[in-house]
Amino acid sequence: MNSFLTMIVGTPIRLRHPSVRVIALPMLASLGVGYELSSSSNLVTHAGSLLLLGLLGFQCWRMQSPRWPRPQTAAHNPPPEVVELSSRTQMLSSQVLQACGDAVVVSDGLDRIIMVNPAFLTMTGLSPSEVVGHSAELLGMAPLRDSHLNGVRNALQAALRWSGESTQTGADGQQIDTCLTVTALRNEAGQITQHIRTFNDITALKQQQRVLAEQARHDSLTGLPNRRAFTERLQQAMSRARRQPQTLAVLYVDLDGFKSVNDRHGHAMGDQLLVEVGRRLDACVRLTDCVCRLSGDEFTVILEGAGHPDEVQRIGNRILERLSASHLLDGQRVVVTPSIGGTLFILGDNANTLCQRADATMYEAKRAGKARFVLNLHQTEKRQVQVN
Numbered sequence: 491m492n493s494f495l496t497m498i499v500g501t502p503i504r505l506r507h508p509s510v511r512v513i514a515l516p517m518l519a520s521l522g523v524g525y526e527l528s529s530s531s532n533l534v535t536h537a538g539s540l541l542l543l544g545l546l547g548f549q550c551w552r553m554q555s556p557r558w559p560r561p562q563t564a565a566h567n568p569p570p571e572v573v574e575l576s577s578r579t580q581m582l583s584s585q586v587l588q589a590c591g592d593a594v595v596v597s598d599g600l601d602r603i604i605m606v607n608p609a610f611l612t613m614t615g616l617s618p619s620e621v622v623g624h625s626a627e628l629l630g631m632a633p634l635r636d637s638h639l640n641g642v643r644n645a646l647q648a649a650l651r652w653s654g655e656s657t658q659t660g661a662d663g664q665q666i667d668t669c670l671t672v673t674a675l676r677n678e679a680g681q682i683t684q685h686i687r688t689f690n691d692i693t694a695l696k697q698q699q700r701v702l703a704e705q706a707r708h709d710s711l712t713g714l715p716n717r718r719a720f721t722e723r724l725q726q727a728m729s730r731a732r733r734q735p736q737t738l739a740v741l742y743v744d745l746d747g748f749k750s751v752n753d754r755h756g757h758a759m760g761d762q763l764l765v766e767v768g769r770r771l772d773a774c775v776r777l778t779d780c781v782c783r784l785s786g787d788e789f790t791v792i793l794e795g796a797g798h799p800d801e802v803q804r805i806g807n808r809i810l811e812r813l814s815a816s817h818l819l820d821g822q823r824v825v826v827t828p829s830i831g832g833t834l835f836i837l838g839d840n841a842n843t844l845c846q847r848a849d850a851t852m853y854e855a856k857r858a859g860k861a862r863f864v865l866n867l868h869q870t871e872k873r874q875v876q877v878n
Contacts, residue, residue: 587607590609591609592688592690593609593614593689593691595610595621599685601625601627601685602626603629604622614666615660615661616661620661631687651672652671653672656689668690671690672686674686711764711765711783712783714772714783714789716783717785720784721841723782727794728835728841731835732837736796737796739793739796739832739835739865740833740844740845741793741809742849743790743828743852744789744852745763745767745828746828746829748786751763751826762819766817767813771791771813774808775809780792793805806832806865807863810828810863813826813827813828814826814828829852831849831855831864831866847866
């Protein structure tokens with residue numbers, strides 16, 4: 491008996507058997523019922539005794555049920571520490587979203603906006619009421635379609651994220667260059683339930699890139715377009731001339747005696763002379779024309795839509811006359827003359843053949859005595875003008 495009591499006392503309370511107080515009544519009742527069942531042959535007595543046993547068993551279960559653990563209740567009501575951790579995590583997530591420097595937009599599966607952060611409102615100048623509940627596409631955001639963003643739909647089908655550059659429109663209509671990341675959230679069936687757009691404003695970076703790209707296309711000394719820009723603009727002019735036939739001419743200009751200026755007066759004065767030559771060339775042509783410095787003392791002129799070879803001839807003569815006039819540099823008078831070779835674009839030309847023909851014509855002007863303009867109208871016809 492002592493060992494039995496010791497086992498009961500050493501067992502955790504929630505796992506112990508019912509107390510003696512609780513089991514005393516059903517034990518005594520079961521003894522009486524057992525006696526009645528064994529000593530009586532009356533069927534009514536038997537039935538009453540069985541009913542009494544059932545009622546006593548139910549009462550005993552009801553008295554003991556609060557003592558036994560209920561795992562299913564714990565599943566529906568997580569421990570307080572779990573609830574507190576979940577609440578702290580949600581609060582932290584909200585604070586991170588609010589403090590994030592990048593603009594964040596959350597939309598549903600139909601791309602209707604359901605949430606934005608302050609950085610997005612600051613970037614666009616919009617208010618929450620102007621954004622939440624509206625279509626992302628109608629607010630100027632890049633739509634998530636292949637026709638607008640290359641491969642975005644395929645990327646979101648194959649994975650969960652797409653990144654690339656995009657343009658966002660602010661409330662004032664200003665275009666904002668951004669680096670856009672689109673993330674898709676899916677349900678258990680694999681259907682997209684939310685889109686998360688993250689915008690990183692790279693407007694300043696893109697502007698700097700454009701400035702650097704423009705600088706890379708211009709000569710650092712004269713400010714004129716350089717060889718790279720000349721090639722690009724000539725290709726564009728030739729494409730336009732093919733679509734709509736018009737007179738397109740290329741002139742190559744080389745300075746006679748430039749080396750002697752460097753040798754006699756120094757490279758600093760030679761640089762001043764090149765700057766002055768660039769200014770005079772630019773003043774001789776129309777706004778639609780393009781003057782470039784290829785290298786050293788070699789310049790080119792693209793005459794687009796001149797209208798007639800006679801107009802090309804007139805412009806070439808004007809360049810010859812202006813560049814042959816003396817230059818006053820640092821109080822000293824310097825004189826150089828140009829050798830100019832020009833040619834007209836004909837169907838079938840490419841950039842190389844056109845430039846080679848103009849360059850060959852320019853050297854022909856040099857061999858003929860310099861200080862002159864030679865225009866190559868066709869392979870067999872040339873016009874030549876020299877300085878008086």
